[in-house]
Amino acid sequence: MPDLIRHDGVHDDEWTLVSAPEEGQELALPEGPALLPATVWKENRDRYAGRNDIGIWFDSHEEPEAFADVLDDLPVIAVNFPKFTDGRGYSIGRLLRERYGYKGELRAVGDVLLDQLFYMKRCGFDAYALRPDKDISQAEHCLNFFSNTYQAAVDDKEPLFRRRAAETS
């Protein structure tokens, strides 16, 4: 089982990320919990909704807006970072958490490197499938580079200017 970082440490990852089926092919569900391509899940919503062993994954160009009303049915959502420099996943994370109130596990998958973990955490991710060639023992350090931040995000709703004002008043 590959490793998965959560904020409480490193875990075995029980979930299988399922690729989109080829044209004309049926989706083959693996043994155990599975993350399905978001569009596939939606097309078969009646079959999968409410199952606590089925989640979805988004690619960076896909829009979480289309899933706004079904998020309660999903125990895990993964967002793919096809390349670590593709920053769309950060906005997707914030939208899922802040706008659509998603409460389940939000995973970063794909080209996930150590130096992006802190930003991902701030944008609402709470699980990370670090690229396997990276040193997982450094993840905790990298998740916590900063003890304070200027702007509001998912992990801290109060921007620093509000916290400063609260301290002086």
Place this chain on the structure above:
Amino acid sequence: MYVYDEYDRQILNERVAQFRHQTDRALAGELAEDEFLPLRLQNGLYVQRLAPMLRIAIPYGMLRANQLRRLARISRDYDKGYAHFTTRQNVQFNWPAVADVPDILAELAEVEMHANQTSGNCIRNTTTDQFAGVQTEELTDPRPYCELIRQWSTYHPEFAFLPRKFKIAVNASEGTDRAAVQVHDIGLELVNNEAGEFGFRVYVGGGLGRTPVVGPVIREFLPELDLLTYLEAILRVYNRYGRRDNKFKARIKILVKAMTPDVFAEKVEAEWAHIKDSPTRLTREAVDNVKRFFTEPDYQSLDDNPDGLQTQRAESKAFDSWVKRNVSKHKKPGYCIATLTLKKTGVPPGDVSDRQLEQLADLTEQYSFGELRVTHQQNVVLADVRQDQLFELWQTMRPMGFATANLGTLTDIICCPGGDYCALANAKSIPVAEAIQTRFDDMDYVYDLGDIDLNISGCMNACGHHHVGNIGVLGVDKKGQEFYQISLGGSSQRDASLGKILGPSFAREDMPQVIEKIIDVFVDNRTEEETFLDTYRRIGIDPFKERVYA
């Protein structure tokens, strides 16, 4: 000027530690070059043609004496003893070693300086008018808003990996624009609406480079406290929908153009509707808290035009010329704004030595409350000089090379480092600037020509802002040979416009002569009160073409 508190210090020190960790891993081979690249760029570190280059931010252009001295020390200890002021209120070192950069950043942090986000596909240093807070006509001081944007944009978790770089500029004067806001990704103009409320006019999608665009207004009035939420909405739309498949089409100007400004504005409004009342909305206290760092220094009660000054001007033609060209009106009686051009012939525009940085520090302490500003024209400004000390200042700094009386003239050339230093450049730019300065060495003639912006870029990335030069020069590469293309009629002012290409490009040795011909056409056609740009706009490009290509 803004002073760090414990939060700012801690955040910056943690950033330095983070970059040290990243550099160590890069040098140990744990980070691949392409993985280290965006991290080092976001810490100001380029790898250039001859050596790395480190770009340091100067938020809203302000430097204190101790910061100038620290820059001098760094340039001596880690570089070759000089630094370069850029066209974006940054300063660059051209020869640091990669392994030294964490130490340099630590030294900068000690004086509340940094290289945060001075490069890379993130929100860059916010720039503004170098006369902010001291000039007569601004609506209010733009710097507190620049500082609020600095804090909001620093390590913004959502916007560290944008499709491309992102630049914000702020202007607060109705009559002038020294920040070139219409050629920025976001330009903000401080305005009052009809109800007398205070806020911002928002331009989006301007820019130079490969596809120059004068940015359209997407919102005529944004209430003051909505500044950061609205910026967040713009950036979110750009982050999600900006093109990522083609580097040359990734800037926000391409997205705005493709969507049309109206549709882009609608997208932003729709996004903003969700977040406008979020905790990111500014509070009165937050704005006031930052404003108190930009209060007036301890001005004396003085009168304008002291007798001594009149006498000194009458007795020294050189001093009088300098006052006429380089000194501007100050909002306080008895004070003035002195611009020190770094455009002495033979010195690359914007370059200063370590010794000069220390001399500048001394000058600020002696004559301007220990503070200095840098300009996007690559000059520096002493913003609070007593008129009765102006002559003494001028005498003191003449031997230092700061008293060149050419501000705003043909020889006050904006010029990128070009092929001498920059890996991107197609052609050298510094020798072209020098050749033109040498050709136009008769200052009386140069003064007679009046205000002319001559801007030189060594490649189409346009660091020398050639598109908005009244005369723009662009270095181009033709089969390995350096040539120079000329454009006329650009402006970065309120009447922002992009220059029009004159025609086929020229060899370097022909450049002074070509500029001379262009100037001759102006002199032959101008009316008494016209500037070069006025004449060009009246007569068009054809008379220039005819003379130059005759």
